[in-house]
Amino acid sequence: MAGVRLGRSAKRGAPLGFCAKVALVILLGLVFIVVWSIFSSPTSAAVSSQRSGFDDIFDPDASPAVGKKKEVEESKKRNPSSPLKDRSGNGNGRGSRSPEKKKKKEGGIEEKAAAAAKNETREVEGQQEEEREGGEDMVEVEGLEEVVEGEGGMDEDMEDGVDVNPEEEEEEMVNEEKSAGNKKKKNKKKKKLGPLFDPGARYNWKLCGGRHGHNYIPCVDMDGGHRHHERSCPRMPLMCLVSLPQEYRPPLPWPERESKIFYKNVAHPKLSAFIKTHSWLNLSEEYLLFPRQESEFKSGAQHYLNSIDEMAPDIEWGKNIRVVLDIGCTSASFGLTLLEKDVIILSLGLANDQTDLAQLALERGIPAVMANLGSRRLPFPSGVFDAIHCGNCDVPWHSSGGRLLLEMNRILRPGGYFIISTKHGDIDNEEGAAKHGDFNSEEGMSTLMASICWNILAHTTDEVNEVGVRIYQRPASNDIYDLRRTKEPPFCKEDDKQDAAWYTPIKSCLHKVPAAIEQHGTDWPEEWPKRLETFPEWLGDLQEKLTADHKHWNSIISKSYLNGIGIDWLNIRNIMDMKAIYGGFAAALSSQKVWVMNVVPVHAPNTLPIIYERGFLGVYHDWCEPFSTHPRSYDLLHADHLFSRLKNRCKQPVVIVVEMDRILRPGGWAIIRDKLEILNPLETILKSLHWEIRMTYAKDKEGIICAQKTMWRP
Structure with a gap:
């Protein structure tokens, strides 16, 4: 009103002076700020309330879990495609229904607010940039x-x-030792990176493309149905989706899937021909x-295993x-027999096996x-497998100077x-086989x-299985x-660097046994299951961190993952931890009927x-x-701060x-914490893939998404 009166008086009287004009501009600016703050405050309140339910993901006892679980189930029955509600029960969580509608209008949490701030004033943007420059590293630690x-x-x-790629680590150490003046340049480089995902x-x-089909493996398959002799990825990043087999059906629950899978999930012409000539797999409807x-x-895997036990008690x-x-995937019966003895065996499917027996193993729930x-x-890494097995082995160990050995x-x-079996029934007659090019003679x-000092413990002929078996031991x-x-x-x-194993050529040299107490492999681990929580001396000060990590994941999985996020664990068998650190996630699931592929990024x-x-x-x-x-x-993917902590950004x-x-x-399912x-923006990407967002939580600058992949294909 004061501005209006001032304007009227200006018309009746003399023209306004310079000071009066400045005062008018300031007054109008203040009015604009007050109005803008009133209309923007509900958004801030909404964001604050949306984050209030994050504690429940770690402390379900804070609210009655049983009642909320029933509420979730009833909600799913009413609308199966809708996200789960916030278990805190206050209706303000990101998983509740009404904020979900609001998010669709606003385009995601804080995105519109950030865009408005950027358009209205550079001052707000400058403050945000200063916060990112001055506190980015601290936020990563404090947020966690x-x-x-x-x-x-x-x-x-x-x-x-020790990083897997030591050359890159040395370059980083050199960069870190530069003067404080170069630090500002570093910060400028960080600013230029911008957001990980483009919000717009x-x-x-x-x-x-049709030539790849529903079994496409990008870094293995070539055009024309052939495969690379070595891992070779496409030059351009893969931005297309692999199709689904016709009439695809989810695998049966474990352990039923161990002996029975849906054929159309894995069918292809070469497998069909393979089935006709092998008795250990049968096609029935x-x-x-x-x-x-x-x-x-x-005579079966058990008889074969018994013969090994007799040879090496x-x-x-x-x-x-x-x-x-286990080198080479065949029936995987050797691994399944050992599974009953608490042995976890990884089948190494060779890329030149175009029958894709490794795919059969994974479909059955067997690690491969x-x-x-x-x-x-x-x-x-070096020195990590307790035993290596090669059954009916036809690997040319002796070629290239014994490089593979x-x-x-x-x-x-x-x-x-090192346990190796060959198809020759009489091991005494294998000397003649060497003259005909049999390098495993x-x-x-x-x-x-003898050249690498491996001791042969026993060798015999299993006449029933018609294989010759030899057992060696590394010094x-x-x-x-x-x-x-x-x-x-x-x-x-x-x-x-013995652990450098990413695109690293095999060297024609012999690695000695680690001798220093701080090196892994100096002592044999404790017997299972003691080795799960008994940490060796070579870990040094890391033992406390492992203990904390073990308790951390035990708490999260027991209180939340197993009960509070809607996953039916009876249908979960193959799990991948996409950014594993100490194996705490896998250890917390060790009592479940699952196995975990722990992936350590090469730059971590x-x-x-x-x-x-x-x-x-x-x-x-390298992701x-x-x-x-x-x-x-895989049935479940777990990504804990994988995206925000990519050391080398893709x-x-x-x-x-x-x-x-x-x-x-x-x-x-996918559980993503970041x-x-x-x-x-990641939630937007998942929705564009038609994944169903089953649950989201947020607190401060951290959050979690639990999503389920659907049958949708473009």
Whole structure:
């Protein structure tokens, strides 16, 4: 009103002076600020209330869980496609129905508010940029500590270890040692990166080309139905979706799926031809059956295993032998038999197997991963497998100077066992086979094993199974190397990084046994299950962090994941932890009938040896590239701060979401924990893929999304 009166008086009197004009402008500006703050305050209140339910994901006892569970179930019956409600019961959580409608109008939490602030005034944007510049690193640590406060939490950015790619780590250390003046340049570089996901991006998904089909493995398959001899990924990031088999159906619950799968889920012409010539798998109407009494061994896997036990009584399956690598996927009966003895066995599906038996293993709920036995190291740390098995083995161990056997020497634990069987029934007649190019003959293998000082414990012929079986043992100390007759192969240099295993060539040298107490592999782990919570001396100060990590994940999984987020765990068997650290997530699930593939990103601290030491499986991987597995391999994906802590950012980070869609089966689940600035646009991406957002929580700058993949394809 004062402004109106001032305007009227100006018309009647003399023209306004300069000071009066300035006062009028200031007055109008104040009025605008007051009006703008009134209309913007409800949004802030809404954001605050939406975050109020995040504590329930860690402390379900704060509210009556039973009553809320019934409420969720009733809600799902009324509207199965709607997200789950906030279990706090206040109706303000991000999972409640009314805020969901509001989000669709507003375009996600804080996105419209941020855009309005940017358009209205540069001052607000400048303050936000200063906060990001000055507090970005602190936010990563503090945000996590707030999330896990009181739950035995830990700072994930502070774990120790040796990076898998040492050359890149050295470059980073050099950069960190630069002067304070260069720090400002670093901050400017961070500013230029911008948001991980473009909030304004629109996604128009298409299916991958017809030549790839529904079994497409990007870094393995070539055009024309052929496969690469070594891992070779497409030059352009994969931004298409892999199609589904016709009449695809979710796998049966475990353990029924172990012996029966839906044939159309895995069908292809080469598999059809394979079925006709092998008795251990039978096609019966819509199912592919795997009779337990049948296997690639004529008398069965149990008889084969019994013969191994007689040859080497020191092998105690499920006690001192817990983690085993099985080279080549056939019937997987060897691994299933050992599973009953608390042995976890990883089937290594060779990329040149175009029958795709590794896909059958994964569909049955058996751990498997694809790899090439070629010129590069396998994606495993050194000295982690308690035993390596190669049944009906036709791998040319003796070729290229025994290069592949040197790789087995790298990944086999000191004192570990190497079990190999060949199709020749009479092992005494294999000397003649060597002259005809059989490199796995007694003559060829004996010479090669002597050169690396592996001791042959036993060899015999299993006349029933018609295979020759040999058991070797890697030396447990370096003393025996002094008795070598020749110096070939030479020892690897002391500064050689044994754990560098991502696109790293196999070196024609012999790794010695670790001798220093701070090196992993110096002592054999405790018997299972003691090794789960008994940490070796070489971990040093990390033991406290492992204990905290173990308690942290035990609390989250027991209080929330198993009961509070709507997942039917009877249908969950194959799980991937996309950013594993110490294996705490897998350890907390060890009592469930599941197995976990622990993935340690190649640019993260090298904690994968710790995971194996505890008795679990894992691989190295760079998430800027597709994973080495078949489509629809996993029932559940877990990503804890994977996106916000990518040390080396991908050119198109959305390719990680595309890969998640490829390796997760329809009906499978994803649990994603990260910063809200990541989760908001990520939720939009998942919705564009027609994933159902079953639950979301938010608190401060952290949040969680629980989503389920649907059958939708473009």
